[in-house]
Amino acid sequence: GEDVEQSLFLSVREGDSSVINCTYTDSSSTYLYWYKQEPGAGLQLLTYIFSNMDMKQDQRLTVLLNKKDKHLSLRIADTQTGDSAIYFCAEKAGGYNKLIFGAGTRLAVHP
């Protein structure tokens, strides 16, 4: 079945880079996504990558996809306190429109 796993917590110092990792099981995934959720708020789409790509960069965000290992990562350069939130990895399996989410990684940025 489909499953998405993430580490639960990451703590970084302000100004450093953050790397959040995710593994998924469905090899037919067409798109993979990163969403950000701040306390009491809905999900904000940060970025996404098509499964035939290896990397995507968008300002401070870099997404790396290793399709062979079914591993996705999100790198945030120059992490700021405003980046503190829960980050969800999600996949869209081939033939379906629903998203399968991981449990989320809580990113804490400290001075």
Add this chain to the structure above:
Amino acid sequence: GAGVSQTPSNKVTEKGKYVELRCDPISGHTALYWYRQSLGQGPEFLIYFQGTGAADDSGLPNDRFFAVRPEGSVSTLKIQRTERGDSAVYLCASSTASADTQYFGPGTRLTVL
């Protein structure tokens, strides 16, 4: 432009009562999705509409849950005979027909006492 909106933002009800949660998608988005997020978890898919019809309702947990989208725009998620285990944040998302990206609303926090 306006994003996905959901009402109410909070709903407190008693066990056994009926509730309706409303979602207003982004204008022009033909696809609409409902997810449920329990505390400390990621969202879990409930149902997906393409236009007026439910294209995939495989995530509805049981027959107490039902959703409609009669005119292909606003959708209502209906929960009968609520149970304490139904307490969660109910999220709605919408997308264009190609469904590459889903945009989420702020959610409705349902608390069943």
